[in-house]
Amino acid sequence: MMLRFVPLLVFLALLSAPLAHAQDDAVERGRYLFAAGGCLGCHTAKGGALLAGGRALKTPFGTFFGPNITPDPQYGIGGWSDEDFLRALREGVSPEGDFYYPAFPYASFTGMTDADILALKAYIFSLTPVAEPSRDHELDFPYNIRVGLAPWRWRYFKEGPLEPDPAHDEAWNRGAYLVKALVHCGECHTPRDSFGGPETDLAYAGTTDGPEGAIVPNITPDPETGIGDWSAGDLDFFLSLGMLPDGDVTGDVMYEVIEHGTSKLTAADREAIAVFLQALPPIRHAVERKKP
Numbered sequence: 040m041m042l043r044f045v046p047l048l049v050f051l052a053l054l055s056a057p058l059a060h061a062q063d064d065a066v067e068r069g070r071y072l073f074a075a076g077g078c079l080g081c082h083t084a085k086g087g088a089l090l091a092g093g094r095a096l097k098t099p100f101g102t103f104f105g106p107n108i109t110p111d112p113q114y115g116i117g118g119w120s121d122e123d124f125l126r127a128l129r130e131g132v133s134p135e136g137d138f139y140y141p142a143f144p145y146a147s148f149t150g151m152t153d154a155d156i157l158a159l160k161a162y163i164f165s166l167t168p169v170a171e172p173s174r175d176h177e178l179d180f181p182y183n184i185r186v187g188l189a190p191w192r193w194r195y196f197k198e199g200p201l202e203p204d205p206a207h208d209e210a211w212n213r214g215a216y217l218v219k220a221l222v223h224c225g226e227c228h229t230p231r232d233s234f235g236g237p238e239t240d241l242a243y244a245g246t247t248d249g250p251e252g253a254i255v256p257n258i259t260p261d262p263e264t265g266i267g268d269w270s271a272g273d274l275d276f277f278l279s280l281g282m283l284p285d286g287d288v289t290g291d292v293m294y295e296v297i298e299h300g301t302s303k304l305t306a307a308d309r310e311a312i313a314v315f316l317q318a319l320p321p322i323r324h325a326v327e328r329k330k331p
């Protein structure tokens with residue numbers, strides 16, 4: 040090698056080291072967000088390859104299958120640009136311009152920051168590509184026509200990102216970000232109307248019509264029908280271990296959210312979730328609890 044190139048190489052090495060480092064940081068942050076966002080469950084079949092396509096999600100409109108989102112260029116999202124990925128999570132629109140079904144909780148993920156969405160992409164792109172085709176959804180007419188989603192979007196979708204609310208402190212705002220956007224608690228805990236949109240006046244007040252037929256409890260601080268008698272410590276314990284204050288163990292659907300998601304959060308993030316939930320307006324809405 041010619042000696043006069045050496046300083047240039049040293050210079051380039053110095054330049055790329057912090058860049059590589061920044062990329063590693065994004066991957067690590069993405070790993071955390073990926074767990075919190077529950078991406079694994081819907082995009083990985085039981086016993087299947089990681090993110091190569093998910094289990095059946097049954098809804099009143101038909102059955103959805105989370106697609107392959109590994110970095111495989113043909114069957115996954117390996118060919119996607121940062122803009123493609125941002126648009127999918129922020130706007131619920133595919134690189135081809137098609138609307139996504141709200142079975143993909145983009146209406147919650149839209150609240151995330153650009154930096155967090157791109158960290159998720161960095162993490163997903165660090166995983167092994169899997170060349171397996173995604174399974175087609177099994178939807179009844181007219182739900183199988185994507186343009187039919189336009190009125191749903193118009194009626195229910197509010198594009199993010201979430202703006203911090205200066206009337207509240209940092210912990211509340213962090214909790215709002217986790218509950219509303221990243222961990223998308225309301226996708227299950229808020230009842231839906233007949234168009235599959237959230238009934239916002241019953242936000243977090245529970246439903247008998249949850250995923251996989253689950254009965255989803257009221258998590259507003261109403262003392263009788265919600266969790267108003269839970270302390271912040273009870274919530275932390277529950278979101279770490281899946282155990283209710285009375286010693287019962289939670290059901291499968293919530294256990295999965297805890298096992299892959301909330302148990303992996305920092306204690307400060309779990310505390311922020313409790314701060315936000317305890318500040319929600321209490322809603323009296325009785326949802327019959329299923330005894331596990």
Ligand code: HEC
Nearest residue numbers: 076077078081103104105106108127133139140142143144
């Ligand atoms: C509740 C289930 C569920 C969760 C949780 C979920 N997804 Fe999905 N996702 C889906 C479904 C279903 C689709 C297909 C939507 C469609 O076809 O309109 C999808 C589509 C996608 C797509 C578009 C893929 C393509 O080929 O067009 C991306 C990207 C994606 N999800 C990323 C994520 C990430 C990242 C997370 C975690 C932050 C996540 N998903 C969490 C169910 C889910």
Ligand code: HEC
Nearest residue numbers: 222223224227249253254255256258289290292293296331
């Ligand atoms: C994928 C759907 C889903 C998501 C997402 C989800 N939950 Fe749940 N949650 C459930 C179901 C179902 C139950 C009832 C479990 C059972 O049957 O034992 C439950 C139970 C609970 C309970 C126990 C309440 C009680 O009175 O028994 C709390 C607290 C709770 N969830 C909080 C949360 C929080 C906070 C989040 C977001 C950080 C969240 N959940 C996200 C489905 C979900």
